């Protein structure tokens with residue numbers, strides 16, 4: 001029987017790259033995101049290419065009622081989730097604390113922290129019932145340090161760091177592995193979303209350096225997931241060679 005991975009934020013970037021890699025390894029997938037068309041395209045491509053089964057969940061992780069309904073009404077065999085990748089997340093804006101947009105703050109907190117909690121609350125119970133599972137939380141270098149104007153995004157990723165450590169303690173008696181993957185600069189839709197569609201500004205973020213690509217992070221996640229049963233990698237920080245900290249970057 002094939003293993004199952006549930007990936008939130010699977011319509012682009014790191015989540016979509018994980019979907020590809022896990023499908024290539026023969027995993028059946030539950031893919032979650034808000035953009036239905038992209039979810040359909042990714043799912044169809046993977047089903048055709050790798051002959052795996054894919055369940056799509058078009059949902060917003062901020063909406064606990066709808067998310068719970070969609071997860072709890074999955075057929076029983078789809079609740080045997082082996083790997084949960086809590087990846088859905090975003091940054092909105094890059095402003096000093098006195099000028100921040102309150103709606104952006106709410107969006108980041110509701111998605112990056114509360115959405116991750118809502119998903120974990122449900123899926124961890126499925127894992128506890130089977131006394132096995134692996135939860136991968138996508139944090140960030142922004143969860144290890146802060147950078148100018150990163151304030152609320154950094155706070156949400158520090159919260160992910162704390163939750164990752166807490167989850168490992170709480171789920172320890174149940175044999176569930178918990179790992180944080182903390183990327184530096186990865187060229188995805190991340191900066192386009194942060195700058196609200198301003199492609200020029202988004203591109204500038206990666207000027208003069210070779211950033212990570214989503215596949216680099218997916219490969220690290222696969223490495224973590226494919227360790228022997230007695231090995232857990234607690235925390236991984238992955239940066240482009242040209243990036244030393246959140247803001248110290250060697251640009252050519």
Ligand SMILES: NC(=O)C1=CN([C@@H]2O[C@H](COP(=O)(O)OP(=O)(O)OC[C@H]3O[C@@H](n4cnc5c(N)ncnc54)[C@H](OP(=O)(O)O)[C@@H]3O)[C@@H](O)[C@H]2O)C=CC1
Nearest residue numbers: 009011012013014033034035060061089140186188189190
């Ligand atoms: N790129 C980078 O430099 C870094 C990224 N990260 C983290 O990696 C994770 C993935 O980001 P990345 O791949 O780079 O960026 P992308 O913007 O390419 O992907 C983000 C994904 O999250 C999904 N998402 C966003 N909001 C919601 C929501 N409310 N409900 C459900 N899904 C949602 C998006 O899907 P949809 O819009 O269809 O809902 C999309 O699939 C995030 O947690 C991000 O914070 C961490 C460090 C660095």
Ligand SMILES: CC(=O)[C@H](N)C(=O)O
Nearest residue numbers: 141142184185186246
């Ligand atoms: C600084 C980073 O590497 C990260 N992509 C972020 O912008 O938080």
